[in-house]
Amino acid sequence: MAILCVGSIALDSVETPFGRAERVLGGSAVFFSAAATFFSPVRLVGVVGDDYPHGELAFLAERGADLSGIETRPGESFFWAGRYHYDLSTRDTLETRLGVFADFRPTIPERFRDSRYVFLGNIDPRLQHDVLDHVDRPEVVACDTMNYWIEGKRKELLTLLERVDILLVNDAEVRQLADEPNLLKAARWIRDRGPKIVVVKKGEHGAILFADGWAFFVPGYPLETVFDPTGAGDAFAGGFVGYVAQMESLAADELRRAMVFGSVMGSYAVEDFSVDRFKRLESDDIDARVREFREMTAFEAHVRGLRV
Amino acid sequence: MAILCVGSIALDSVETPFGRAERVLGGSAVFFSAAATFFSPVRLVGVVGDDYPHGELAFLAERGADLSGIETRPGESFFWAGRYHYDLSTRDTLETRLGVFADFRPTIPERFRDSRYVFLGNIDPRLQHDVLDHVDRPEVVACDTMNYWIEGKRKELLTLLERVDILLVNDAEVRQLADEPNLLKAARWIRDRGPKIVVVKKGEHGAILFADGWAFFVPGYPLETVFDPTGAGDAFAGGFVGYVAQMESLAADELRRAMVFGSVMGSYAVEDFSVDRFKRLESDDIDARVREFREMTAFEAHVRGLRV
Numbered sequence: 001m002a003i004l005c006v007g008s009i010a011l012d013s014v015e016t017p018f019g020r021a022e023r024v025l026g027g028s029a030v031f032f033s034a035a036a037t038f039f040s041p042v043r044l045v046g047v048v049g050d051d052y053p054h055g056e057l058a059f060l061a062e063r064g065a066d067l068s069g070i071e072t073r074p075g076e077s078f079f080w081a082g083r084y085h086y087d088l089s090t091r092d093t094l095e096t097r098l099g100v101f102a103d104f105r106p107t108i109p110e111r112f113r114d115s116r117y118v119f120l121g122n123i124d125p126r127l128q129h130d131v132l133d134h135v136d137r138p139e140v141v142a143c144d145t146m147n148y149w150i151e152g153k154r155k156e157l158l159t160l161l162e163r164v165d166i167l168l169v170n171d172a173e174v175r176q177l178a179d180e181p182n183l184l185k186a187a188r189w190i191r192d193r194g195p196k197i198v199v200v201k202k203g204e205h206g207a208i209l210f211a212d213g214w215a216f217f218v219p220g221y222p223l224e225t226v227f228d229p230t231g232a233g234d235a236f237a238g239g240f241v242g243y244v245a246q247m248e249s250l251a252a253d254e255l256r257r258a259m260v261f262g263s264v265m266g267s268y269a270v271e272d273f274s275v276d277r278f279k280r281l282e283s284d285d286i287d288a289r290v291r292e293f294r295e296m297t298a299f300e301a302h303v304r305g306l307r308v
Numbered sequence: 309m310a311i312l313c314v315g316s317i318a319l320d321s322v323e324t325p326f327g328r329a330e331r332v333l334g335g336s337a338v339f340f341s342a343a344a345t346f347f348s349p350v351r352l353v354g355v356v357g358d359d360y361p362h363g364e365l366a367f368l369a370e371r372g373a374d375l376s377g378i379e380t381r382p383g384e385s386f387f388w389a390g391r392y393h394y395d396l397s398t399r400d401t402l403e404t405r406l407g408v409f410a411d412f413r414p415t416i417p418e419r420f421r422d423s424r425y426v427f428l429g430n431i432d433p434r435l436q437h438d439v440l441d442h443v444d445r446p447e448v449v450a451c452d453t454m455n456y457w458i459e460g461k462r463k464e465l466l467t468l469l470e471r472v473d474i475l476l477v478n479d480a481e482v483r484q485l486a487d488e489p490n491l492l493k494a495a496r497w498i499r500d501r502g503p504k505i506v507v508v509k510k511g512e513h514g515a516i517l518f519a520d521g522w523a524f525f526v527p528g529y530p531l532e533t534v535f536d537p538t539g540a541g542d543a544f545a546g547g548f549v550g551y552v553a554q555m556e557s558l559a560a561d562e563l564r565r566a567m568v569f570g571s572v573m574g575s576y577a578v579e580d581f582s583v584d585r586f587k588r589l590e591s592d593d594i595d596a597r598v599r600e601f602r603e604m605t606a607f608e609a610h611v612r613g614l615r616v
Binding site: 086087088089175181182183184185202204205206208214215216217218219222223224225226253256257259260290291293294295296297298299300301 | 394395396397483489490491492493510512513514516522523524525526527530531532533534561564565567568598599601602603604605606607608609
């Protein structure tokens with residue numbers, strides 16, 4: 001089942017302890033699509049400037065992404081430059097130029113309006129509302145957001161939550177949104193406001209899914225070399241939502257596997273700059289890492305006699 | 309198989325957002341024993357002052373702890389006072405008075421020298437060496453340490469590692485010890501220096517075990533109310549080492565289960581002040597939480613057709 005994905009399409013300049021990359025593909029919608037297209041077709045909606053290297057998105061088109069919803073406007077593409085610290089867990093933003101993204105008003109092409117799976121990347125909640133207004137019968141709406149909108153557009157975000165099935169955010173955002181340090185309570189607070197499923201992304205610490213009366217935990221894959229952490233969370237979302245859309249199911253067993261595919265795709269994202277790792281990723285690589293995740297987490301629960 | 313446990317025995321005064329407790333049972337050896345005795349007998353070695361309420365340790369004796377190695381010396385017991393912040397992830401130490409612990413020189417009673425399982429709690433590495441010198445044929449030596457010794461007694465710690473089978477430390481300590489931000493590389497660095505098994509405790513984020521060519525991950529149990537985080541890491545160690553000693557095995561499948569028992573015991577530790585939760589814990593409670601961990605982490609790894 002095709003996924004309508006609306007989000008940022010950017011050019012990133014990134015410095016890590018391992019090297020640097022200049023004006024490479026970035027943005028939440030691009031990372032999402034690079035991962036999700038391994039599972040489901042993606043209909044991409046976003047805006048770029050007339051400096052954007054459209055040809056570099058060819059790998060996405062080949063894998064089933066419909067790029068016809070990318071609008072090109074006069075001006076500069078969204079540009080972000082950042083530098084990661086030695087331990088890669090913190091980064092400095094060196095430069096942000098919103099360019100044409102500053103006035104982004106997503107236009108959903110008529111042919112995309114029948115989309116039943118929707119991923120709302122991290123953009124202004126008012127625009128996320130707009131997108132949903134232009135989809136006929138969305139069945140599964142997944143959504144990301146960030147501290148900027150939680151602070152500045154709280155009211156719009158809360159009404160948006162009523163229209164969302166799956167919220168995928170990081171642990172700090174969950175706590176901030178619910179104003180509650182305890183993750184379990186914060187997730188319940190959010191679930192009471194709409195999303196039946198809350199997925200908390202915790203970077204190297206993995207992710208937790210909270211649903212009705214149950215939770216599921218997936219670790220981060222322990223990598224020897226984290227080359228560039230940019231986009232890992234978006235790739236996680238791409239793997240998760242991509243798998244859910246492929247299965248057309250929110251059954252618990254499928255959601256568990258979706259979590260694993262999310263973590264697998266997040267782990268591949270960080271192995272190279274930009275979306276480069278996905279360009280040479282094979283389904284066998286994904287399978288192999290899923291099996292590693294199983295090795296890493298499975299245990300027999302039979303309990304031999306405790307002493308008490 | 310009985311475990312010789314050497315470590316701190318303290319009195320703690322703790323403030324959390326949920327209340328306060330004055331001069332309650334604390335110390336790494338006590339938290340370790342409170343958890344480990346559910347699995348294996350413990351032979352406790354430590355020192356207290358003449359102000360120590362020995363009667364409060366009765367619950368450990370009833371569960372199979374041999375307390376005859378606790379030395380009482382004139383003076384004050386090790387005292388620690390701390391206050392946890394709102395989100396319970398950080399704490400301020402309000403007061404530390406080492407008392408008789410300042411001159412602690414563990415004396416291993418003759419009858420404990422046949423111990424084959426040893427847990428070296430977080431004390432001066434020179435004393436940890438001493439303990440091992442006074443055990444006839446230790447088969448499995450598990451060890452904890454902290455930043456203070458990593459900085460100040462690095463040389464002694466490194467020679468100690470050659471005598472250790474299982475190092476259980478937190479993620480910051482692993483990184484500091486190996487001077488390496490990448491956890492996988494840091495664990496390998498440590499494994500090259502002795503311990504075949506490195507267990508990295510990450511608090512609410514769970515724990516990872518690194519062994520020869522494989523790793524195992526256990527999440528932290530998501531609790532709605534973390535009442536008092538003190539001692540969770542020591543209780544984790546107690547569950548882990550207690551189970552390993554019960555099974556008398558370092559087989560991979562047993563180590564996986566040991567990780568789960570560790571996380572289960574850590575999760576119970578934080579549900580009340582001091583070791584109070586362990587006083588009323590039943591083996592059924594442990595079983596139930598093990599099953600919950602399985603629910604929270606198990607997935608079928610069969611992969612339906614990826615699109616690539």
